[in-house]
Amino acid sequence: DADSLPLIVADNEGLFQKEGISVKLVRFSSAIERDSALQAGKIDGAVTDVLAVVLANQGGFPLKITSLTNGRYGVAVSPKSNIQSMKELEGKNIAVSLNTIIHYFADWSAREAGLKADSLNLVPVPKMPVRLEMLLSDQIPAAVMPEPFLTTAKLRGAKILVSSDDSGLEAGVLAFPPSVIAKNADTLKRFYRAYWNAAQRINAQPDQYRNMLIESLSFPDEAARVFVFPRYVKPRLPVQTSIETAAQWLLSKALIKALPKTADLVDASMVTGW
Template sequence: MKIFSVLLIAIAALVQPYAQSATQQALAAPLSIGIFADADSLPLIVAANEGLFQREGVAINLVRFSSAVERDSALQAGKIDGAVTDVLAVVLANQGGFPLKITSLTNGRYGVAVSPKSNIQSMKELEGKNVAVSLNTIIHYFADWSATQAGLGAGALNLVPVPKMPVRLEMLLSDQIAAAVMPEPFLTTAKLRGAKILVSSDDSGLEAGVLAFPPAVIAKNAGAIQRFYRAYWEAAQRINARPDQYRSMLVDSLSFPEEAARVFLFPKYVAPRLPSQASIDNAVQWLLSKGLIKASPKHADLVDASMVSGW
């Protein structure tokens, strides 16, 4: 009997740490990730809806934002743990004293569209023309990037600030503006209504959309973020294999207009990876040229390769 009691105590001592560990994991607060209504965020929606995060043993709360300002405020207030964002926003956050690190690229889309009544066929023909953008944003950066890639000099486009996307779209379609730079789903909607897409980010080589987390969040949740990425990539591969299956999700979860969802060209999602140093350097130089930052940040302050190493 004494031997039996000793065995019970020994077994209890062995089981208790595992029971506590399982309980702690079950009670762990979910990671809150900020998303937008765009193609970058779709793999996260799929992973949540199809139980892929749960399968990987990670709790994820997706929080949708309608503006970058709201997202950045939530990040800095600690209301979310990470976000779908862009290289420029990460650099600006660090410059403003809020540490933030890129953990991978995402696969979104921005594009330059010209008015349905326009005969313009190329970026070069936009020289001197009015182009609607939101100033000092990734949209502005893409406009300048596209102009440079087309061989146009600095200031070749007459950029007109139109911050609100619905207004920008209507100005383009009513021929009040020669061209507009827009994200999805506005880009597809513009095309459906007769606009011509001159160039888009997914065929221009621009590496701009990213997922990012504060270093403190990464340090505390490294394992959870790695499991998050396994679920993300599984979801991305499912979309790549059967894109038509996810058109309804564009409407239901990301508020795409039904007409846009029916013809939306899904990006080809790729395995999680970091932007090249050249891509980050180009973004930094652009910010410096606009006077939006005072000095070049260290590359190591902007990226954390450990979350997607080995992909």
């Protein structure tokens, strides 16, 4: 997703090197592979989400959120659908990946629209290309998807009812184990300076980075041409209520046994003293 783009720009344009650090970006095709590598110590940190951090800590693997990122998720409806609002999805089938940030965003969006809990009929469709094709062929009226699938769906006639850009959801984060933070405090601050430098370059001239969407993030050509870049913000932590709401949701789904202390999930040292 586009939340990884500042890292790729920093790498490609030598911004990490200018800060005197060596960073290796490792790509994974699934969150499970990423989390397994993190817990095995094969990577030092990850672009992830609040839910994954809570789950890792509950599972006995300490992990700290060091900042938010700027990814995008959205609810799209079939090109043949007349649905105009989230409220009209009550009782309708919606394709998601269960117990993930996508599932959480579906429930979040329903609640924000004034719908009751479990008012959506969530259908598990784990593979994103299958979910997209089911939506476009009208096999299912709606789907929750990340980029670049969201932009691709819109290009092919789907309507985006809501996206995380305008919902206020704080979910995507950068996270590191406490042991990595303790051993690499200065390196991580340099890392973040390079990250923010890259983000500002994208903000200033986003069109210059469309080819990078294709080459480094595997965006389809058609989606890269019209993709609306997020406005990258200076690294900051999610507000406490964002973390608490995500944890409450996990508890309601019996995915965790107890609510964590928010202070145990964050490390503010990377985003202070700028």
